Amino acid sequence: MQNRDVRPPDGGPRELVEFYLLDHRTTLGKVIDIALMALNLCFVGIFVFETYSVSAETRQLLWAAEVAIACVFALEYVLRLYGAPDRFEEATDVYTVVDLLAILPTFAFLLVPGLSVFALDIGFLRALRVVRFMRFYRFTRDEEFFFGSISVHELRVLKLLLTVLTIFFVSAGVFYAAEHVANPEVANFGDAFYFTVVTLTTVGFGDIVPLTAGGRIVTTGAIISGVVLIPWQASRIVREWTTDKVSVTCESCGLAYHDPDASHCKACGHVIYQEYDSR
Numbered sequence: 001m002q003n004r005d006v007r008p009p010d011g012g013p014r015e016l017v018e019f020y021l022l023d024h025r026t027t028l029g030k031v032i033d034i035a036l037m038a039l040n041l042c043f044v045g046i047f048v049f050e051t052y053s054v055s056a057e058t059r060q061l062l063w064a065a066e067v068a069i070a071c072v073f074a075l076e077y078v079l080r081l082y083g084a085p086d087r088f089e090e091a092t093d094v095y096t097v098v099d100l101l102a103i104l105p106t107f108a109f110l111l112v113p114g115l116s117v118f119a120l121d122i123g124f125l126r127a128l129r130v131v132r133f134m135r136f137y138r139f140t141r142d143e144e145f146f147f148g149s150i151s152v153h154e155l156r157v158l159k160l161l162l163t164v165l166t167i168f169f170v171s172a173g174v175f176y177a178a179e180h181v182a183n184p185e186v187a188n189f190g191d192a193f194y195f196t197v198v199t200l201t202t203v204g205f206g207d208i209v210p211l212t213a214g215g216r217i218v219t220t221g222a223i224i225s226g227v228v229l230i231p232w233q234a235s236r237i238v239r240e241w242t243t244d245k246v247s248v249t250c251e252s253c254g255l256a257y258h259d260p261d262a263s264h265c266k267a268c269g270h271v272i273y274q275e276y277d278s279r
Contacts, residue, residue: 017083021076024144033145036076040135043069043102044169047129051176051189070106073099095138102132130173134166163229171222172196178214185209200226248272 023029046066050059077099084090091097105128139145140162143155150158176192185208186192195208200222210216249256252270265272 014083017079018085019083021080021083033139037136037139039069039072040132043073043132043135047132047173048189051180053188066106067110070103073103074107077103095141098131098134098137101128102135105129130170133169133173136162137166160230160234167222167225167229168193168196168200171200171218171225175210175215175218175222178212178218179210183208183211183215196222199223 020026020029020032024033042065046062046069050062054062077096080096080099081087081090137159140155140159143149143152172189172193172195175196176186176189179186179192180188186195191208198205198208199219210219248258250258250265250268250270250272253265253268255265255267258265258272262272264270
């Protein structure tokens with residue numbers, strides 16, 4: 001019912017652009033959300049597929065698709081800056097920075113003289129391309145999605161899962177960039193991903209080992225990231241699921257989560273009566 005009442009603002013074009021880029025409830029807002037997510041999946045898939053042996057014709061098609069998708073994301077980037085109330089704040093937002101980093105390698109091949117379409121062995125640019133996976137974080141900015149809303153608990157579980165996948169994917173991509181030339185055991189992204197999963201889960205079969213200094217640095221960084229980020233997000237989920245609090249926000253001071261039998265806010269004393277059975 002609420003979805004039918006959602007209307008775009010009556011302001012100018014900037015307000016309309018901002019509304020539809022953030023909206024998840026109108027038909028156009030949902031279409032934009034689904035299209036951007038589908039394009040991001042293709043963008044990530046192209047990066048992975050290019051690490052395998054493919055024909056020259058297929059590689060040309062992949063490159064054309066990558067350029068087309070990068071142009072769409074560049075337009076999205078410009079529109080976000082255009083529609084933002086504070087453009088500097090939007091430009092320095094972590095999600096916007098990731099959006100820019102995700103398309104820079106593609107445009108570098110297009111605009112920088114001397115870089116061939118197939119010059120994909122340049123370590124820095126190949127490593128930077130894996131950042132495009134982090135664009136998925138933009139879709140977990142709040143609890144609203146094109147299919148509806150989810151709870152805060154579910155959103156945090158989703159972010160934990162995305163954090164794990166991001167560590168695996170980005171580490172595998174950078175490891176591949178550092179190792180695939182010198183290491184015959186790392187022939188494609190699948191080999192690098194296998195090594196990353198085996199290493200970060202502490203299984204450590206030893207069938208693939210880093211041979212370069214860059215590969216060792218990437219492996220060390222991935223292990224540290226996994227040790228720090230995953231338990232940190234998991235602890236937040238466990239803490240919320242095990243705490244004996246009720247999700248009630250004080251109307252006076254805004255303090256959220258109170259004891260089940262609280263009738264007054266413990267911060268300001270405002271009445272926050274909650275129905276509670278003393279049995």
